[in-house]
Amino acid sequence: MTPEAVLSRPARVLTQEQREGYFSNGYVAVESLISAGEVARIRAVVDEFIEKSRSESRSGDVFDLASGHSAEAPRIRRLRRPHEQHALFWEVATGVLADVAADLVGPDVVFHHSKLNFKWNDGHDQVDWHQDIQFYPHTNYSPLTIGLMLQDTAFDDGAVGFLPGSHTGELFDQYNDEGQWIGCLNARDVEKLDVRSAVYVEAPAGSITVHNCRTVHGSPPSTRADGRPLLLSAYASADAFPYTPHPEPTPQMGQVIRGKPARWAHHDPRPCLIPPDWSGGYTSIFAAQAGEEGSGAASDTGAG
Numbered sequence: 493m494t495p496e497a498v499l500s501r502p503a504r505v506l507t508q509e510q511r512e513g514y515f516s517n518g519y520v521a522v523e524s525l526i527s528a529g530e531v532a533r534i535r536a537v538v539d540e541f542i543e544k545s546r547s548e549s550r551s552g553d554v555f556d557l558a559s560g561h562s563a564e565a566p567r568i569r570r571l572r573r574p575h576e577q578h579a580l581f582w583e584v585a586t587g588v589l590a591d592v593a594a595d596l597v598g599p600d601v602v603f604h605h606s607k608l609n610f611k612w613n614d615g616h617d618q619v620d621w622h623q624d625i626q627f628y629p630h631t632n633y634s635p636l637t638i639g640l641m642l643q644d645t646a647f648d649d650g651a652v653g654f655l656p657g658s659h660t661g662e663l664f665d666q667y668n669d670e671g672q673w674i675g676c677l678n679a680r681d682v683e684k685l686d687v688r689s690a691v692y693v694e695a696p697a698g699s700i701t702v703h704n705c706r707t708v709h710g711s712p713p714s715t716r717a718d719g720r721p722l723l724l725s726a727y728a729s730a731d732a733f734p735y736t737p738h739p740e741p742t743p744q745m746g747q748v749i750r751g752k753p754a755r756w757a758h759h760d761p762r763p764c765l766i767p768p769d770w771s772g773g774y775t776s777i778f779a780a781q782a783g784e785e786g787s788g789a790a791s792d793t794g795a796g
């Protein structure tokens with residue numbers, strides 16, 4: 493659906509101004525969408541996973557661990573596929589957040605993936621400027637990600653920053669000059685952008701940001717050791733079909749969670765960079781940007 497067609501439909505959650513803001517800036521923030529009680533319920537489950545991680549010493553199928561992780565001081569970078577790990581995360585992904593997605597992609601919404609990112613001030617938790625769609629190309633650019641803040645989040649916690657309007661600009665190459673996947677823009681391309689115009693969304697727990705899959709975004713390192721849990725859930729219009737292997741396949745991927753399945757694919761003519769072939773596995777953006785083994789960083793474009 494075009495933005496005009498989406499905007500002509502009645503909204504479920506967002507104001508018309510918020511929807512228009514999303515289409516012109518490539519992102520929108522909504523303060524305190526989720527109640528304190530609901531955040532506390534989610535935090536209790538998050539805490540259970542942090543406890544579980546104490547018995548893990550290496551990154552695996554559930555936890556992506558930072559280098560300083562130990563039983564005494566758990567340092568999870570990411571809980572992978574939270575919606576698959578606990579029913580509450582699926583409930584969250586398919587609740588009001590799915591209505592927000594419908595306000596921005598149209599009434600027919602499919603689920604793409606979820607992840608729970610942390611920042612512990614371990615010195616490695618910066619997320620470099622990147623665009624998401626090169627990780628999972630689709631036939632159009634409706635995919636979007638909703639970040640739900642599970643604690644009050646300020647710049648010093650590593651709040652995510654967005655470059656307004658960047659979703660209408662260039663899609664950048666996220667391989668380096670050696671053809672290795674780096675999962676972020678290279679320094680030359682970053683120089684072309686006005687990163688000083690980035691808007692870092694600082695907001696209380698329960699607030700959300702929504703960003704389009706083409707929007708350039710990133711986050712600074714945290715200077716506080718309190719974890720900064722950020723639950724990210726990604727959706728697309730049902731008429732957007734992926735054409736490369738999903739980086740984190742789950743039984744719920746592609747599930748229609750609002751409206752109905754599409755009978756016709758919508759194709760956007762703008763080209764998209766193809767990522768490495770994730771069918772052999774994927775770890776996380778943190779691992780890719782750090783060039784860690786198993787992140788796809790060793791793959792070249794030719795091999796896929």
Ligand SMILES: O=C(O)CCC(=O)C(=O)O
Nearest residue numbers: 609619650652711722777
């Ligand atoms: O966790 C963050 O600060 C941002 C994560 C992000 O942009 C991503 O995973 O695509």
